[in-house]
Amino acid sequence: MKSLILASASPRRKELLQQIGVRFTQVSVDIDESVLPNETPETYVLRLACEKSKVGHERFADSPSVGVLGSDTSVVINGAILGKPENEEEAVSMLMRLSGKTHDVITGVALTILGETKGLVVSTKVTFKTLNEAQCRRYWLTGEPQDKAGGYGIQGLGAVFVDKIEGSYSSVVGLPLAETAELLEENGIQYWT
Numbered sequence: 001m002k003s004l005i006l007a008s009a010s011p012r013r014k015e016l017l018q019q020i021g022v023r024f025t026q027v028s029v030d031i032d033e034s035v036l037p038n039e040t041p042e043t044y045v046l047r048l049a050c051e052k053s054k055v056g057h058e059r060f061a062d063s064p065s066v067g068v069l070g071s072d073t074s075v076v077i078n079g080a081i082l083g084k085p086e087n088e089e090e091a092v093s094m095l096m097r098l099s100g101k102t103h104d105v106i107t108g109v110a111l112t113i114l115g116e117t118k119g120l121v122v123s124t125k126v127t128f129k130t131l132n133e134a135q136c137r138r139y140w141l142t143g144e145p146q147d148k149a150g151g152y153g154i155q156g157l158g159a160v161f162v163d164k165i166e167g168s169y170s171s172v173v174g175l176p177l178a179e180t181a182e183l184l185e186e187n188g189i190q191y192w193t
């Protein structure tokens with residue numbers, strides 16, 4: 001049987017993969033997440049997902065049949081990529097940019113196995129209610145925006161900002177489950193075990 005490694009430090013990706021009954025081990029990998037000049041958001045998240053998966057796989061060079069899954073999530077509004085906010089001002093400005101508008105949450109997923117890396121990108125539309133600055137500052141104090149793309153968590157306290165979602169909920173949280181299950185199955189890794 002082929003085994004799977006999740007190359008991620010994210011507790012949410014771990015929970016999502018557990019949710020569909022995949023057996024795996026989690027390892028964290030550190031890569032440079034800077035955006036390259038002229039890189040589109042889709043190319044960016046796919047490149048990072050592939051890098052996380054390849055860097056993770058290098059650690060298992062002796063076992064090429066081990067599958068390594070990497071993933072990356074970004075929030076995109078009017079073509080601009082929003083990563084994780086570094087401070088309160090950045091978080092408030094990100095959230096006010098998303099206020100009353102529809103943005104895309106894009107997640108890249110990649111699997112490296114037997115010397116090959118296969119990847120995909122899933123895009124989901126999220127529409128925010130109108131927010132005010134005081135609310136965004138109060139939200140920052142909860143500690144939730146700090147480690148999340150776009151500065152919010154749909155699965156947590158940030159759910160109150162969301163008016164509508166079109167597409168994959170799990171992809172917004174960090175791992176599109178339907179598409180990931182298909183990618184794993186095509187490569188001989190089971191879910192629902």
Ligand SMILES: Cc1cn([C@H]2C[C@H](O)[C@@H](COP(=O)(O)OP(=O)(O)OP(=O)(O)O)O2)c(=O)[nH]c1=O
Pocket residue numbers: 007008009010012013028029071072073074075084105147148149150152153154155172173174
């Ligand atoms: C929009 C949104 C993002 N996020 C999270 C998903 C990702 O974990 C994070 C974006 O950062 P990523 O760089 O994609 O992932 P990560 O640093 O958490 O983990 P790793 O690189 O080790 O795999 O934002 C939510 O949890 N909820 C949301 O609603």
